[in-house]
Amino acid sequence: MSGEPLLEINDLSVVYRTPTGDVRAVDHVNLTLHRGEVVGLAGESGSGKSTLVYGANRLLRPPALITGGSVRYSGRRLVAEHGPAELLQLRADELRRLRWREIAIVFQSAMNALNPVLSVGAQLTDAIYAHLQLGKHDAREKAATLLDLVGIPRSRLRSYPHELSGGMRQRVMIAMALVTDPEVVIMDEPTTALDVVVQRDILTQIVELKEQLGFAVLFITHDLSLLLELADRIAVMYAGQMLESGTAAQIKNEPAHPYTRGLLNSFPSLHGPRRELAGIPGSPPDLRGLPPGCPFMPRCTYAREACKEVDMSLKPVFADISHVTACPFVQPGVSA
């Protein structure tokens, strides 16, 4: 990928301030997203992937607190008008104009994100009225076009959420995210609640829409197998820290960090030899007062004394700077 990154998260730290101390949910994390790219963010529950993305968009509510870093957004429309925006310094009203118009979100649970007492059409046009100067007829037409795009007949504009199936509701959410023609679409586990058949359907559609409309996708999921197919680049998070990042092929073929390997070993491969599935024993650490060194060490099969003082900054695997890992000890292809 070339040129200026679209979204550049730099050294971002987010804590949850509790009476018993700060929970460091995101700890000095970098992430970049280029135009038209799909970046996957993987990690188990509580690894900070959602906190990272929502924090960068400043959607978290107190006790969440951003303690440092920068989030630079350089969308085309914005750069043409007044140059890139620093999301962490915008006021509430400036953020409001930016959200959805530039960075839209497909929320995890379509059942909760759709208002049960408003028709689908009304909810789609709400987003249009909020950001685009369109008349009633045009707004309705745009909403209908988007429903067509995600594969729902436009007659469904008048339906209420409870009249749609789970898959259709999720499609409506995707249509809603695309309705203002944003440059970045954040997808927060959009298919987690759906069965695999519908899941596949929707993912194919997302890829098609992306080709057609040219937005970039930041895809949050705990399902690494999904990302291997869908994403251009994958970042793996654990305990609020970025452990490894690389292209999908690099992550799949030469995973460097033991945690990535653990994730890859915890689902079966359809092709290739049968093998014993290995999960990762143990559970994620308490993020209050995490000791220095590698947070994955207690669960790591490659753990050694030096892990206690290891510097968690990302270093290139081989000489390739597109593939970086936080583990200096384990090389791809080497087993313990």
Add this chain to the structure above:
Amino acid sequence: MPFKAKVGAVMLGVFLLAAIIGPLVEPYDPGYQNPNPALSLKGPSAAHLLGTTTLGQDCLSQLLTGIRLTLELGLIVGVVATVLAVIVGVTSAFLGGVWDELLQLLSNVFLVIPALPLLVILLGYLSGRGQTPTILVLSGLGWAWGARVIRAQTLAIRNRDFIAAARETGEKTWRILLFELVPNEVSLIAASFVNAVLYAIGASVALAFLGLTDLNSWSLGTMLYWAESQQALQLGAWWWFVPPGLAVALMGTALVLVNTGIDEIGNPRLRDASSASRIAGHRIMPTAPTPVLALVGTERGRLGEFLHSFSRSSVLEDK
């Protein structure tokens, strides 16, 4: 607990204390009429801290007994009406069908009955002594609104998954109602109790003021009735009608203030939310963007900026 609720609780505590120990420490029998004409309608003095009535009765003693009786009436009516409201509301929503229709019909009837005229008529017939008739009539009429609200909430909770889960694990219906469902409505029930107490105090004082209750029991309303009928206002005997009036007003205020804090007592999520919304000493609104530590407190709206320009710290700031 929010500040307002604390103030309310303290005020209510003072009234409760007065109600409990008042009759023990009051200097005279509230009904005792001093035959000495020199002590008729006298202002506050050492012997009579709140002065006397035209009949030479001690106002302070009347006030203390009045607080006792009025608060007693309010609390009893509150408990009875709330219990009725919970029973009717929860069973109505949980049983559904014909029972729901019947109980709803009943509470709707009680809701549309014009309360004050009915109270006037009923109390005219129930000529029993003391406060009992008033308590009965007020509790009988005060439950319907609470029942409606609690029914609506129960309907909403009834279909939630944790109720289905409790039923699936084989819990008995009464257990589900009492231990799974009702705790979810604690704040609602408490609020409806406070409202019932408020209504009972207001209505009983109004009824007594109109002379419709037993005028030999010294409630705050009765005291106001006698003050009014003996022209205390025209005679300028403020010590006769201001203290009971103020007591009623303050009791009402205290109950309203307590009501504001009840939500947080019943709902642990609200409790966390209000304490968590303070970051680095600054209040963050729930709809505001995630605060950035370096910027907390530096952002001000136009009005905030204007007001801040008058403060001392604005002079010290680097521009």
